[in-house]
Amino acid sequence: MNQKSSIFAVFLAILIIQNNGLNAQKQIEEVGIDRSAPNLIVITTDGLRWQEVFNGMDFALANSKKFNHGDSAYIYKKYGSISVKERQAKLLPFITQTMGKNGLLFGNRFNDNKVDVANPHWFSYPGYNEIFTGYPDSAINSNNYPPNPHENVLAFLQKQKAYQNKVIAFGAWDAYNRILNEAASGFPVINGFENVSSILKDPQTKILEQLLKDSYKPFKEAECLDVFTHHQAKYYLETKRPKVMYISYGETDEWAHEGNYSAYLDAAHQVDAWVNELWQWVQSTPGYKDNTYLLITTDHGRGFGEGWTDHGADVKGASSIWFGLMGPEKNSNLTKIAVALKRTMGEQTANQQLYQKQLAATMAKLLGLEFTPAHPVGEAIY
Ligand SMILES: [Zn+2]
Numbered sequence: 011m012n013q014k015s016s017i018f019a020v021f022l023a024i025l026i027i028q029n030n031g032l033n034a035q036k037q038i039e040e041v042g043i044d045r046s047a048p049n050l051i052v053i054t055t056d057g058l059r060w061q062e063v064f065n066g067m068d069f070a071l072a073n074s075k076k077f078n079h080g081d082s083a084y085i086y087k088k089y090g091s092i093s094v095k096e097r098q099a100k101l102l103p104f105i106t107q108t109m110g111k112n113g114l115l116f117g118n119r120f121n122d123n124k125v126d127v128a129n130p131h132w133f134s135y136p137g138y139n140e141i142f143t144g145y146p147d148s149a150i151n152s153n154n155y156p157p158n159p160h161e162n163v164l165a166f167l168q169k170q171k172a173y174q175n176k177v178i179a180f181g182a183w184d185a186y187n188r189i190l191n192e193a194a195s196g197f198p199v200i201n202g203f204e205n206v207s208s209i210l211k212d213p214q215t216k217i218l219e220q221l222l223k224d225s226y227k228p229f230k231e232a233e234c235l236d237v238f239t240h241h242q243a244k245y246y247l248e249t250k251r252p253k254v255m256y257i258s259y260g261e262t263d264e265w266a267h268e269g270n271y272s273a274y275l276d277a278a279h280q281v282d283a284w285v286n287e288l289w290q291w292v293q294s295t296p297g298y299k300d301n302t303y304l305l306i307t308t309d310h311g312r313g314f315g316e317g318w319t320d321h322g323a324d325v326k327g328a329s330s331i332w333f334g335l336m337g338p339e340k341n342s343n344l345t346k347i348a349v350a351l352k353r354t355m356g357e358q359t360a361n362q363q364l365y366q367k368q369l370a371a372t373m374a375k376l377l378g379l380e381f382t383p384a385h386p387v388g389e390a391i392y
Contacts, residue, residue: 047172049302052256055281056263058308060332064118066097077271085272104286109334110357117332122361132328137309138189144370144387157191161383163370165195180243181258183233206242236261269319300338303376307333343376350392
């Protein structure tokens with residue numbers, strides 16, 4: 011062996027050793043992922059229709075002068091396309107493309123894949139109650155209903171050793187203290203104009219508090235703009251590392267009630283961008299990466315055509331909703347769901363009927379737990 015080839019041999023040996031080392035490291039990382047007590051992030055955006063999720067911008071509404079202050083050029087440019095796929099990708103890129111490919115997305119009624127609320131009321135408090143308690147109690151019939159008498163799945167998680175004092179909820183609307191019965195549930199619920207600075211004191215939360223206080227209040231004292239809820243929740247997630255977090259956005263419903271179609275689409279688009287941001291953070295942060303489930307859904311549907319602004323038991327179609335799930339890329343419970351339902355990942359195309367009341371038990375099951383409260387509860391979806 012001459013000097014040149016011996017140098018080459020040494021170089022080759024180093025390469026092989028390094029490579030083996032990398033492979034071994036990779037294997038340890040694969041095997042070593044701690045899949046015990048996975049994290050859960052639940053997102054709701056109030057009253058976002060399945061129609062926009064699966065069909066993007068609605069041309070009939072986009073063309074209406076009444077719902078666009080006489081000018082549709084802005085939304086046509088931002089969300090318009092003759093292709094359904096492109097409209098979906100322009101409006102809700104994370105939900106319809108990322109989750110719609112690597113997660114599970116249910117509720118496309120164009121494919122007879124149906125999700126409905128089981129409660130008879132088709133508005134907010136009954137919907138959020140159904141999502142979190144799994145019990146569509148018809149007696150819960152008002153948004154002014156007092157503190158919820160039924161145990162919710164977040165309170166159940168708060169009682170489990172692995173999740174104790176690691177559960178928190180943020181909501182733009184000031185009803186979540188009652189809907190999630192903060193006093194009985196034992197985890198913090200920061201809603202409306204309450205501020206995270208009440209539990210997390212530092213200069214950053216002081217700034218958020220001041221901005222919230224001085225902000226434009228189009229929904230008066232009942233609900234803040236989503237941007238404040240989002241940034242408080244995100245800051246809490248990054249600094250306090252909860253294992254279970256719920257974030258509720260409200261603008262999609264508010265702008266729809268106002269008949270403002272471009273603001274409704276913009277609000278939905280912004281929520282999608284925030285959820286993407288949260289998911290990128292999750293998948294790049296040790297402790298969360300490959301050990302976190304994400305559920306996104308809505309509390310109720312809305313009407314068709316001119317009826318899109320409204321919902322409630324007298325509005326046809328307002329019981330129809332949708333939901334999506336994301337999870338670890340490999341060997342996750344989402345794969346188990348797909349196998350159990352004999353499906354492929356992504357946007358679901360099979361004829362099926364699911365209900366909102368199944369989400370509470372599904373959330374627990376994704377974490378390897380069984381939600382068995384004192385009240386009747388919908389079965390997990392798998
Ligand atoms: Zn609502």
